[in-house]
Amino acid sequence: MTAPPPPQDSKPKSAPQKAMEKLGLLRDIDLALHLPMRYEDETRLAPIATLREGEPAQVEGVVVDCQVELRGRRQLLVRMKDESGTLLLRFLHFYPSQQKQMAAGARLRVRGEARVGFFGREMVHPVVKVVDDDTPLAQSLTPVYPASAQLPQAYLRKAVASGLTRADLRELLPAGVVPRGLPSLKEALHYLHHPPPDASQEALHEHHHPAWHRLKFEELLAQQLSQLQAQRERAALVAPALRARPGGLHEKLLAALPFRLTGAQQRVSEEIAQDLARPQPTHRLLQGDVGSGKTVVAALAAAVAIDAGWQCALMAPTEILAEQHFRKLVDWLQPLGLQVAWITGSVKGKARQKMLDAAASGEAQLVVGTHAVIEDKVRFAKLGLAVIDEQHRFGVAQRLALRNKLKAMDLEPHLLMMSATPIPRTLAMTYFADLDVSTIDELPPGRSPIVTKVFADAKRDEVIAKIRGAVGDGAQVYWVCPLVEESEAVDLRNATETHAELSAALPGVSVGLLHGRMSPADKAAVMAQFSGGAMRVLVATTVIEVGVDVPNASLMVIEHAERFGLAQLHQLRGRVGRGSVASVCVLIYTPPLSDTGKSRLKAMAETTDGFEIARRDLDIRGPGEFMGSRQSGAELLRFADLQEDAPLLVAARTLAPRLLDEHPEAARRQVARWLGTKAEFLKA
Numbered sequence: 001m002t003a004p005p006p007p008q009d010s011k012p013k014s015a016p017q018k019a020m021e022k023l024g025l026l027r028d029i030d031l032a033l034h035l036p037m038r039y040e041d042e043t044r045l046a047p048i049a050t051l052r053e054g055e056p057a058q059v060e061g062v063v064v065d066c067q068v069e070l071r072g073r074r075q076l077l078v079r080m081k082d083e084s085g086t087l088l089l090r091f092l093h094f095y096p097s098q099q100k101q102m103a104a105g106a107r108l109r110v111r112g113e114a115r116v117g118f119f120g121r122e123m124v125h126p127v128v129k130v131v132d133d134d135t136p137l138a139q140s141l142t143p144v145y146p147a148s149a150q151l152p153q154a155y156l157r158k159a160v161a162s163g164l165t166r167a168d169l170r171e172l173l174p175a176g177v178v179p180r181g182l183p184s185l186k187e188a189l190h191y192l193h194h195p196p197p198d199a200s201q202e203a204l205h206e207h208h209h210p211a212w213h214r215l216k217f218e219e220l221l222a223q224q225l226s227q228l229q230a231q232r233e234r235a236a237l238v239a240p241a242l243r244a245r246p247g248g249l250h251e252k253l254l255a256a257l258p259f260r261l262t263g264a265q266q267r268v269s270e271e272i273a274q275d276l277a278r279p280q281p282t283h284r285l286l287q288g289d290v291g292s293g294k295t296v297v298a299a300l301a302a303a304v305a306i307d308a309g310w311q312c313a314l315m316a317p318t319e320i321l322a323e324q325h326f327r328k329l330v331d332w333l334q335p336l337g338l339q340v341a342w343i344t345g346s347v348k349g350k351a352r353q354k355m356l357d358a359a360a361s362g363e364a365q366l367v368v369g370t371h372a373v374i375e376d377k378v379r380f381a382k383l384g385l386a387v388i389d390e391q392h393r394f395g396v397a398q399r400l401a402l403r404n405k406l407k408a409m410d411l412e413p414h415l416l417m418m419s420a421t422p423i424p425r426t427l428a429m430t431y432f433a434d435l436d437v438s439t440i441d442e443l444p445p446g447r448s449p450i451v452t453k454v455f456a457d458a459k460r461d462e463v464i465a466k467i468r469g470a471v472g473d474g475a476q477v478y479w480v481c482p483l484v485e486e487s488e489a490v491d492l493r494n495a496t497e498t499h500a501e502l503s504a505a506l507p508g509v510s511v512g513l514l515h516g517r518m519s520p521a522d523k524a525a526v527m528a529q530f531s532g533g534a535m536r537v538l539v540a541t542t543v544i545e546v547g548v549d550v551p552n553a554s555l556m557v558i559e560h561a562e563r564f565g566l567a568q569l570h571q572l573r574g575r576v577g578r579g580s581v582a583s584v585c586v587l588i589y590t591p592p593l594s595d596t597g598k599s600r601l602k603a604m605a606e607t608t609d610g611f612e613i614a615r616r617d618l619d620i621r622g623p624g625e626f627m628g629s630r631q632s633g634a635e636l637l638r639f640a641d642l643q644e645d646a647p648l649l650v651a652a653r654t655l656a657p658r659l660l661d662e663h664p665e666a667a668r669r670q671v672a673r674w675l676g677t678k679a680e681f682l683k684a
């Protein structure tokens, strides 16, 4: 095998080179940071007699005989021995050349897992090297890298070894700032790629070794630096200063609301108002549990922006959610003389053009919609504030598109993001370090707590009887059908069957059906019937997941609850308990339950507190999954573990501002070394 050419080479690329590119192994430093997942020990030889079943080992000996035999199938059998005993090597696939190499008298160094059977010790398809009696043993453990079919281990080993020698691993950090006891980056990487024979495989595997700690620290530092840079870049941008006028729209809206703000709503509104009044773009996350009343806070912020002569855009991840916002905002704002436009994928033709014109001319002061709002064709005359609901449900690319679109204007708009999924503390310190956070930690008064009950599917009839009772008492009911991710068709069939089942079991009760395949107009019609009260039971797929607001609905049944994620279950449950009637959420599961399934349902039954749910969710899933695969930014922390490495995170967080101020060039290199082109993603 030839040594791989440098990755920057412009010659046609070989399959392994392409495979390396796919793994993101482009620069020398990327190769140097491609760490082994485990190691093989070729530094010592075991006497054949000590081989034990299933244990990998390396032995050396001389071939006694070598022949092809037909034992059921053609195979090459090589018998070798050392001073302690004999070992049979068995090859089911082999080349004639191998037979020659391993002829009687040849000295072999063999590595593999032994089997100890009736006929003695044997290895099937071991790795074999022909050696002399003075061929030296490996000086360090042999790295095994994450590879792929197109990327053979041997090729990758060479590529990494040469990347490691070529990469610029100079110390970038000034003396004395690295946590005590950690080696330099260069030492750490050399150690991890080629650990000495006596290295603790356990410390390596569990990432406890100081070399690992150095690496994690470097990574966390790069991440903190890049966030801090983004924050400072943003602070240098200019946004319109939006101040609420006495007697202005903001006050009028407050006076017109059918309720008083909770203390928490007042507090976060005040925090947001202070942001808006500054000539730097707001970058704030408003978090609050489902039903805590975030929409009205967004509407108040919009009122401030509009009153100051600017436009506001509000985006939601789904049409249903966008439409709920739209209705509510129209209810609140139209009586005050404001124009609200509506842009989603399903608004087409003339209607769409009218909306686009209204946004572009500034005639529409508020534009509500789905991600269609960030499409190229949508222009704003004067966008002052963008609100993104359920921001984590938008992908990184979409958020970048939004950012870039907004950037095209003279002045940067303010950005307010909303989420019902609170960010756990360690995540807030890393991925969201660049974000100001306001939290609504109080529900509007008069809500009655939701009682959650868990039933096995066998008790379905009991659940249906409960529904009959609830409807008889004047309540409305949601029945949510399972999510089968792979197949929308199965989703639909389940929902349709359940709809038929409930219609039959509840004569005289109007039972409706809502699913993702319906046209937006049909969905809207069903939602209108349900919120108007004409329809008493709504069977739905997860299209109702977020934002639906029908205060009279007080019973929710979630079928196959074990298939939903914890955050999703919590969101769904938040659809009930919005009125003053005591609400119940019934989780139906089909046994057997997995361990995670069990802990999810248990969490749901034990608490209705969104923060507690988020904490348990993080425990169950870990941060990468918690953030969702769409947030590919989550993959950026390859080495550090946010829970375990919290002390390193704190150290990196403390060092970052100092480094940026006192050693800006070192800070820049640190970020480039670690994040390369990915740094952009962190800003989303």
Ligand code: ADP
Pocket (backbone or CB within 6 Å): 259, 260, 261, 262, 265, 288, 289, 290, 291, 292, 293, 294, 295, 296, 420, 444, 445, 547, 549, 578
């Ligand atoms: P979420 O935070 O989940 O988006 P919403 O904004 O949809 O919550 O509010 C949930 C419900 O509570 C809505 O019907 C809303 O009008 C109502 N609401 C909001 N704030 C208050 C309040 N201070 N007092 C009473 N009801 C409120």
Ligand code: MG
Pocket (backbone or CB within 6 Å): 294, 295, 389, 547
């Ligand atoms: Mg909401």
